[in-house]
Amino acid sequence: MWTDIQFVHSQAKERTDYATQKPEALLERIIKVSCPKGGLVADFFGGAGTAAAVAEKLGCKWITTDLGKPACMVMRKRLIDQNAQPFLYQAIGDYQVEAAKSMLGRGFRIGDLSQIVLSLFGALPLPPEDAPQRNLGHVTAGGSKTLVLADSPNKLTGAATLKKAIALRDNLMGGWDRVVVLGWNFEPSIGETITALNDSRLEVLVIPPDLMDRLKKKGGLDKLRGSVRFSSLQYLTIRPVVRLGARASCPHAGETPAFPEETITVQLDNYVLLSPEAINLDEANRVKLQAVINQEPLALIEYWAVDPDYDGKVFRSVWQDYRGNTDNDGAPLRVVTKAVLTLPAKPGARRVCVRVVDVFGFEAEVVTTVDAA
Numbered sequence: 001m002w003t004d005i006q007f008v009h010s011q012a013k014e015r016t017d018y019a020t021q022k023p024e025a026l027l028e029r030i031i032k033v034s035c036p037k038g039g040l041v042a043d044f045f046g047g048a049g050t051a052a053a054v055a056e057k058l059g060c061k062w063i064t065t066d067l068g069k070p071a072c073m074v075m076r077k078r079l080i081d082q083n084a085q086p087f088l089y090q091a092i093g094d095y096q097v098e099a100a101k102s103m104l105g106r107g108f109r110i111g112d113l114s115q116i117v118l119s120l121f122g123a124l125p126l127p128p129e130d131a132p133q134r135n136l137g138h139v140t141a142g143g144s145k146t147l148v149l150a151d152s153p154n155k156l157t158g159a160a161t162l163k164k165a166i167a168l169r170d171n172l173m174g175g176w177d178r179v180v181v182l183g184w185n186f187e188p189s190i191g192e193t194i195t196a197l198n199d200s201r202l203e204v205l206v207i208p209p210d211l212m213d214r215l216k217k218k219g220g221l222d223k224l225r226g227s228v229r230f231s232s233l234q235y236l237t238i239r240p241v242v243r244l245g246a247r248a249s250c251p252h253a254g255e256t257p258a259f260p261e262e263t264i265t266v267q268l269d270n271y272v273l274l275s276p277e278a279i280n281l282d283e284a285n286r287v288k289l290q291a292v293i294n295q296e297p298l299a300l301i302e303y304w305a306v307d308p309d310y311d312g313k314v315f316r317s318v319w320q321d322y323r324g325n326t327d328n329d330g331a332p333l334r335v336v337t338k339a340v341l342t343l344p345a346k347p348g349a350r351r352v353c354v355r356v357v358d359v360f361g362f363e364a365e366v367v368t369t370v371d372a373a
Contacts, residue, residue, distance in 0.1 A: 009303050018048035018074050027054040041129040049075030056084045069361030077322050086316050099212035114150040120228045147176040157183030159193045189367035191235040205230040236364040239267040243351050245373040251296035260345040267338040271297045301335050303357040311352035
């Protein structure tokens with residue numbers, strides 16, 4: 001029993017206001033006695049991120065996870081605040097699958113969940129010989145035939161799925177007029193992918209993230225039918241990125257010439273949230289949310305970051321701001337909407353990526369190529 005370590009008091013610098021936060025001194029003692037120098041620390045109920053934060057300070061490698069998006073945002077902010085080395089953040093959970101197993105039994109299969117989604121969308125299932133994965137349905141109305149694909153919650157809906165859906169629309173059972181893709185989780189670059197495909201006969205909609213909870217509360221599929229709204233994707237727009245080159249400074253005699261630098265200015269333009277009806281709010285708060293969306297859509301952003309040399313695989317943030325951070329401005333309830341990055345000069349084009357997380361945990365991304373000044 002250790003009695004010499006105090007709780008995190010209300011004025012402590014390390015306090016994050018996360019309910020289950022542990023003292024750094026406690027995790028430091030545990031890690032020092034149980035992990036070799038430079039070893040790997042894993043915390044699968046990350047919470048406030050104390051284990052990762054202390055492991056980072058001690059020079060250990062770390063992996064941390066949490067089911068809750070608020071916890072993930074708290075951990076990410078905390079690591080950024082302490083100037084952690086670059087780290088990879090990934091959404092890899094399949095909460096909907098676990099919820100479905102809980103409600104439908106351990107014999108549940110992904111196809112069962114797809115059938116539920118298709119039914120709530122109003123689509124009739126295709127025969128098993130044409131849809132062996134049980135994730136395809138169809139809607140026929142006004143002489144138009146629409147193919148509907150319910151994607152798996154086990155993966156991120158992205159370019160591969162959309163291209164597959166287009167191919168099925170054009171070839172399956174003689175072809176269809178349109179295809180609708182229903183997704184649970186999406187690649188951050190999904191907006192860019194949809195724009196690049198430029199296909200007016202493709203529609204991508206969001207399955208309500210709380211669908212399984214609502215099914216459980218309502219008491220089954222029939223009671224929920226007709227009340228589920230599949231909404232459009234959220235997306236982010238930015239203003240044209242300004243890139244200005246700067247010459248190396250001219251030093252005095254005997255001084256080493258300064259390395260040439262350049263500046264990149266990134267400014268947020270607009271953020272469109274998926275339909276408020278799809279978010280599990282009561283009517284009064286939904287009205288308030290709609291008022292914020294109409295007046296100040298960028299106020300919904302909780303966190304945003306910039307990678308000025310995105311390789312299309314790993315996002316490496318070199319600048320970030322988040323709600324509550326007053327280093328970039330004095331507004332604790334808002335993020336700044338403009339970032340000016342001073343970087344080592346680079347010949348040729350730069351591929352700038354901007355990622356945002358809104359207050360509900362939804363993510364969006366913009367990628368743009370900026371030529372040299």
